Amino acid sequence: MFPAFAPCGDSAILVALGERIDPAFNRRVHALARRLEDSPRLGFLAAVPGYATLIVHYDPLLLDYAAALEWAQQQTRLALDAADETLPAARRVEVPVIYGGERGPDLDFVAQHAGLTPAEVVRRHTARDYPVYLIGFAPGFPYLGGMDESIAAPRLPAPRLSVPAGSVGIAGAQTGIYSVDSPGGWRLIGWTPLRLFEVVDGQPVSLLAPGDLVRFVAQP
Amino acid sequence: MSSLTVIDPGFLTTVQDLGRPRGEPLGLPAGGAMDRLALMAANALVGNSLGAAALEFALAGPSLRVGDCETSGALLAAAGRGFALEVGGRSVPLWMAAWARCGETVTLRSTGHGWGYLAIAGPDGIDVPEILGSRSTCLRGKFGGFQGRPLQAGDTLPLASAPAESYELAGRELPDDLIPAYSDPGGASGVLRDHPVLDVILGPQDSAFTPGAVQTFLSAEYALTPACDRMGYRLRGPVETQNLASLRPGGSEVETQDVASQAHPEKYVGARNLASLRPGGELLSEGVAFGAVQVPPDGQPIVLMADRQTTGGYPKIATVTSASLPLLAQCPAGEGTVRFRAVSVEEAQAQWRALVHSLESLG
Numbered sequence: 054m055f056p057a058f059a060p061c062g063d064s065a066i067l068v069a070l071g072e073r074i075d076p077a078f079n080r081r082v083h084a085l086a087r088r089l090e091d092s093p094r095l096g097f098l099a100a101v102p103g104y105a106t107l108i109v110h111y112d113p114l115l116l117d118y119a120a121a122l123e124w125a126q127q128q129t130r131l132a133l134d135a136a137d138e139t140l141p142a143a144r145r146v147e148v149p150v151i152y153g154g155e156r157g158p159d160l161d162f163v164a165q166h167a168g169l170t171p172a173e174v175v176r177r178h179t180a181r182d183y184p185v186y187l188i189g190f191a192p193g194f195p196y197l198g199g200m201d202e203s204i205a206a207p208r209l210p211a212p213r214l215s216v217p218a219g220s221v222g223i224a225g226a227q228t229g230i231y232s233v234d235s236p237g238g239w240r241l242i243g244w245t246p247l248r249l250f251e252v253v254d255g256q257p258v259s260l261l262a263p264g265d266l267v268r269f270v271a272q273p
Numbered sequence: 274m275s276s277l278t279v280i281d282p283g284f285l286t287t288v289q290d291l292g293r294p295r296g297e298p299l300g301l302p303a304g305g306a307m308d309r310l311a312l313m314a315a316n317a318l319v320g321n322s323l324g325a326a327a328l329e330f331a332l333a334g335p336s337l338r339v340g341d342c343e344t345s346g347a348l349l350a351a352a353g354r355g356f357a358l359e360v361g362g363r364s365v366p367l368w369m370a371a372w373a374r375c376g377e378t379v380t381l382r383s384t385g386h387g388w389g390y391l392a393i394a395g396p397d398g399i400d401v402p403e404i405l406g407s408r409s410t411c412l413r414g415k416f417g418g419f420q421g422r423p424l425q426a427g428d429t430l431p432l433a434s435a436p437a438e439s440y441e442l443a444g445r446e447l448p449d450d451l452i453p454a455y456s457d458p459g460g461a462s463g464v465l466r467d468h469p470v471l472d473v474i475l476g477p478q479d480s481a482f483t484p485g486a487v488q489t490f491l492s493a494e495y496a497l498t499p500a501c502d503r504m505g506y507r508l509r510g511p512v513e514t515q516n517l518a519s520l521r522p523g524g525s526e527v528e529t530q531d532v533a534s535q536a537h538p539e540k541y542v543g544a545r546n547l548a549s550l551r552p553g554g555e556l557l558s559e560g561v562a563f564g565a566v567q568v569p570p571d572g573q574p575i576v577l578m579a580d581r582q583t584t585g586g587y588p589k590i591a592t593v594t595s596a597s598l599p600l601l602a603q604c605p606a607g608e609g610t611v612r613f614r615a616v617s618v619e620e621a622q623a624q625w626r627a628l629v630h631s632l633e634s635l636g
Contacts (some may be wrong), residue, residue, distance in 0.1 A: 059477035063590030063621035099294035101560030108560030189584030
């Protein structure tokens with residue numbers, strides 16, 4: 054059943070390693086992406102991680118489907134066969150957060166909803182490393198996994214029209230960081246001065262990459 | 274080094290090439306030309322590499338002045354649909370290389386619906402910095418192209434030096450058989466222009482749909498709604514019941530946690546219906562390709578175009594082929610209709626290779 058391979062049109066192949074959110078699958082996705090980036094074939098364009106899948110974009114003028122598929126299968130086998138300890142180590146990124154206050158207006162709601170004090174919500178939110186499963190939806194926006202479900206909270210009944218970049222929020226059992234100003238319905242518990250996405254001298258810079266680990270650090 | 278000064282920017286005039294796949298792992302839309310064939314043809318006519326950076330425009334074309342010339346002018350060519358080219362007041366057909374003398378004004382006048390392209394001779398076309406392998410404008414990320422934005426009056430675009438023999442290419446025309454079916458000068462009938470049959474490769478999630486839904490997809494006519502832009506083209510089946518939201522039971526495609534559903538709840542009204550149709554199922558966000566036909570819970574397909582988000586959570590019934598994407602891109606929003614025909618990956622790649630090789634052989 055897995056790994057499974059399917060064409061996405063004439064210029065991409067979808068590699069599926071599983072069908073659920075699982076840190077182990079996701080780690081293999083990133084190991085495979087790294088492998089493809091590090092030993093590229095002529096015609097390889099990019100490997101974009103999903104939760105349990107990887108889409109491999111290629112140029113059909115330089116690589117036909119059969120050759121692209123064979124290469125993807127071979128690299129997938131190598132990535133799956135590799136021992137855990139040989140996988141690339143995840144980069145750990147500390148994200149300082151000012152919890153509560155004007156830029157974390159929903160901290161009290163989340164605390165009430167969880168039957169905890171705001172300080173305890175902050176303690177639980179900062180007590181874990183969160184894997185960046187993938188970057189998507191917006192430039193530099195990380196899909197983070199692994200939040201303590203005791204601080205889960207429902208989304209706002211109606212989204213805010215504008216949420217500032219850097220806002221840290223909770224939606225259901227997920228936590229996340231807004232990478233750019235955008236509308237949004239997450240419960241905002243704090244704000245980080247770090248820019249998850251910015252343009253420096255014309256170059257796009259994403260603070261996080263797929264496969265990183267995020268650790269929130271409470272600021273006084 | 275010559276330059277182009279913007280007199281009138283037109284509407285949404287941006288620098289585009291073949292896109293920036295290397296930015297996708299960081300959530301940056303790939304971008305690039307909506308009609309890659311027109312971009313490549315215009316580049317081929319002026320002797321550029323096919324993927325050189327050119328101008329793309331829609332609805333209203335730009336007006337530009339050629340200046341700072343080190344030779345007597347610049348070689349250029351316009352392509353696409355919906356525009357007429359004038360150089361120094363002289364009318365020049367699309368799909369033809371023309372010489373603009375220094376100081377002359379180049380105007381792209383709108384004649385109807387479509388995306389237009391203007392290529393200028395020079396090794397890399399418009400000489401803006403290459404970022405992650407591309408000179409395309411990324412509007413969402415506000416970088417790339419010319420200062421990360423559409424052109425404005427007064428902007429001056431740098432042009433790389435063109436080979437001295439460029440002048441000799443003026444007057445060169447694209448062979449008729451290479452002019453796309455949507456083009457008026459190509460003599461195509463209205464059927465080919467506004468009601469094309471698009472080749473698709475089924476999948477990657479066609480097996481999540483019932484055989485009936487796949488059959489509907491491959492036989493029904495879909496109208497382009499007015500909601501078509503660089504991100505995606507929203508289609509609508511002609512009969513409300515002819516939608517594709519009849520998924521195979523036990524399949525596993527439901528969006529559960531995309532933050533987009535929070536940002537735009539009005540677009541996701543049907544999500545609960547699908548969830549109740551398929552309890553326990555979920556679709557995890559994954560990378561998506563140019564031309565992917567995603568089917569949200571309302572059953573009406575959306576074809577993902579150049580500025581699509583890099584990942585998505587809806588099942589994709591099929592993907593439009595590279596050779597057919599230009600026909601879709603140039604089909605008029607709110608008026609045109611399309612049908613889909615399944616082909617193999619091998620057929621699709623052979624067709625695309627033949628098209629591109631013909632353009633390359635112009636030399």
